[in-house]
Amino acid sequence: MLFKDQVDFVRQHIKKNKLRVFMTILAATMGCAFLIVLASIGFGIQDTMRKEILEDQVITEVEVYTNDGEALDISKISAVEHVNAIVQRTRMDVMTVSQLENRSLEGNMALTNFAEEQKSNLKLSEGRMPTKDNEIIVGYQFAENLLTDAERNQMEQNIEEEAEPIGGYKESLIGKTVTMSLQSYESDEAFPENWNFTIVGVTEKPAKDWIVDTNILLDDSWKDKFQEVYNASVEGENPDLFYSSSKIYTSSLEHVKSVTEELKGMGYSVYSVSEQLEQLDVFFMAFKIGLIFVGTIAVLIASIGIFNTMTMAVTERTREIGVMKAIGASPKLIQRLFLMESAWIGIIGTVLAVIISYVVSFLANWILPMIVGAALGEDSFEELSMTFSLIPWQLVVIASVISISVAMISGWRPARKATKIDVIQALRQEL
Structure with a gap:
């Protein structure tokens, strides 16, 4: 059949x-x-x-942690295959006060190497990367949190009444000059010196709505200047003003795992998105x-x-x-x-x-x-x-x-x- x-x-x-x-x-x-x-x-x-x-995070990012007092061996890490950038952001154990016209904002500042930031594909919503030491990048929510005293009082009242917040700087920040000063967390008095910086870039909007990015990024050449001002303003023994975080960026997601394993072999404690995904x-x-x-x-x-x-x-x-x-x-x-x-x-x-x-x-x-x-x-x-x-x-x-x-x-x-x-x-x- x-x-x-x-x-x-x-x-x-x-x-x-x-x-x-x-x-x-x-x-x-x-x-x-x-x-x-x-x-x-x-x-x-x-x-x-x-x-x-x-x-929620950069997919090619590998966070690196060292033992206390130990510094990263930059040359050795740079030699690892598929490492695209090494970004070390240095923060200060003081408050940063930013002033623009009659508006102010208390936030955080980070010193970084913009050449490495550019290699890591730092994304901006507007503007460009800094090319001079007096140029800075600010966070996406920096403008909306620049408030006058009246707006700040009104915002506190709105929070108590569970109403929508108002205020903030409505114009573009690109090209604007902000005056910044340092203030100790233990005192309400600011250090005597202040500096003028020009905003040339604004970071991309955070992936999560609950993240508020008001950070300021400026060139790490300012580290010695800030330390000098801090030492002159604080009496007694001056502890280290700075603390750093290090992140390695690979050329693509598929290389994150191999770079992570190699960094572990060097004795570093690391964390990457690949481990979470696994x-x-x-x-x-x-x-x-x-x-x-x-x-x-x-x-x-x-x-x-x-x-x-x-x-x-x-x-x-x-x-x-x-x-x-x-x-x-x-x-x-x-x-x-x-x-x-x-x-x-x-x-x-x-x-x-x-x-x-x-x-x-x-x-x-x-x-x-x-x-x-x-x-x-x-x-x-x-x-x-x-x-x-x-x-x-x-x-x-x-x-x-x-x-x-x-x-x-x-x-x-x-x-x-x-x-x-x-x-x-x-x-x-x-x-």
Whole structure:
């Protein structure tokens, strides 16, 4: 019997029991769709958390920590392959007071090497990188936190009344000159000297809304000058004014892990986003395997319907099987015909399940943010980039293999039973 004839044979018998076959396909579809949708939750949550991590920090950044009093071996680290920049930001243990016209801001200042900052791909929302020692870069929220005394009092009142804050500098800061002075945390008096700096750049908006960036970045050539002013203004023993943080930037994300391992080999304590992602991937691997296992149970339940349908098909076709054997049909051919029928049920059920799963996933990602936002009373929740369900092609392949394999296994036993039917008894069976 040609393969085309075998397909026609299977199709004809399926048409004879449309309702029963339809219900069997429906059960297989529901089981496979449940498997895909359930597992897609794990993929969706993992995708959301990976995006949160990658948006929250520079993905090529490796934080380096040294023992107390130990300095980084810059030349040795620079020789490490794929190290793109070494950024050391030095902060001062004093408060920085910035004055622009009649507005002021108390914040933090960091000394840095702008050449290395540029190599690390420091992003600016406007302006450029400094080229002179009296040029600075300020944080994205620097302008809105430059307040007059009246605005500061009004803001304190608004906070007590839980009202929206007002004020801030509304114009562009590029090209503006700010006067800065230093003030000890232990005293309200500022040090006698102050300096004028020109703002030439504003950093990019932080990835998280709750982060407020009012930092000031200036060239590290000012370190000795600030230390001198501090020593002259503080009586008694002068502790070290500065403390540093060091960050290594690799050429791409794929090299973060190798650079991290090499820095550990040098004896440094390091932290990078790759380590966090690895821990996250291990957790979600176990989580997704658990979801797929639970979903497979639904497919196995659906297999009971396929088994019953195929068993009934063998029973109803006993005489037909006897005729086929009498005219020379081999047991392998008979078995293949019934396996093709069970496989057809599995394939149709899987195709429908995949289509339904993508529709459910789309609706979930569209509707659930609105429902959760309404339940929590947060109108902006639906605007968050949160993925509730994600169906990658790997999940479709895994679910399809499981569903079709279970369908064929369910039809194997009835198919074997069909090959063992006695020809004489089958022909004696009444129509």
